[in-house]
Amino acid sequence: MAAPAHPAHAERVRQVVEPAVESVGLLLEDVAVRRSAGRSVVEVVIDVTEDDEVGLDLDRIADATHAVSDALDAAEAITGEYTLEVMSPGVSRPLTERRHFTRAVGHSVVVHRHDGGTLSGRLTAVERTGPQDGTIVVVPVTPGLKGRKPVVGEAVQVPLSEVRAAHVEVDLTGVGPVDDDEAGSDADAGQEN
Known part of the structure; x- marks a missing residue:
């Protein structure tokens, strides 16, 4: 060790x-x-x-x-x-500074607030309010159940001073095993006879 x-x-x-x-x-x-x-x-x-x-x-x-x-x-x-x-820091690093949030715009994030609340959704903007402080804008997204579309909420502004902890949530949708029926039809479609 x-x-x-x-x-x-x-x-x-x-x-x-x-x-x-x-x-x-x-x-x-x-x-x-x-x-x-x-x-x-x-x-x-x-x-x-x-x-x-x-x-x-x-x-x-x-x-x-x-x-x-x-x-x-x-x-x-x-x-x-x-x-x-x-x-590089990698995707799993905690978001602790405004510049970390700025680089994460467009990604799904989980934000834990000092008041105990948690906000999950797409980070859409970081607004600068001073040299080191600012406000993040997160659009809450709740996954849909049983094949339904996700529910997208209204944008929420959170001052960075209210953020206790935050991180990028890796989006693994679309990653996983391929259904054999779909793989077969795709393979057949690409073959010449």
């Missing part, structure tokens, strides 16, 4: 990594340093800024990886050999 690194060591690595990530126009989400199989593993989670229109693709992750590797080597922040893993 891998043991986590000392917190002061991880903070030193963060101080070296953050400017490198910012130099390629990205944001540092998190840094973790752990030991595995006798060597250090440096995990760097990066993301785009709130107003970034390009998104995080493999080329940008590669650019960040080179910048971080060069910075770690120049600062000699890691003793000995190490493995560097640079990644």
Whole structure:
């Protein structure tokens, strides 16, 4: 089992990594340093800024990886050999900042409010009301029962200050086993006689 690194060591690595990530126009989400199989593993989670229109693709992750590797080597922040893993936060990360919500517009979300209420639906907008605060707009969607269409409610505005926790809900509709009858008819339709 891998043991986590000392917190002061991880903070030193963060101080070296953050400017490198910012130099390629990205944001540092998190840094973790752990030991595995006798060597250090440096995990760097990066993301785009709130107003970034390009998104995080493999080329940008590669650019960040080179910048971080060069910075770690120049600062000699890691003793000995190490493995560097640079990644995006992924869909399962909690939505904790306005920029997280901005990147999630169009997706299904679950929002837990400080008052104990929960709101599930499609995140349709993030309205800025100040430098760091804002309001999210969620259109509630209740799944239809037994093949019926979902029920779509009126848009609800929730100030970010009222959000206790939130996350993107992965939509798996349309994913699953294919009905043998449908697969057979599709396969037959594509064959030439």
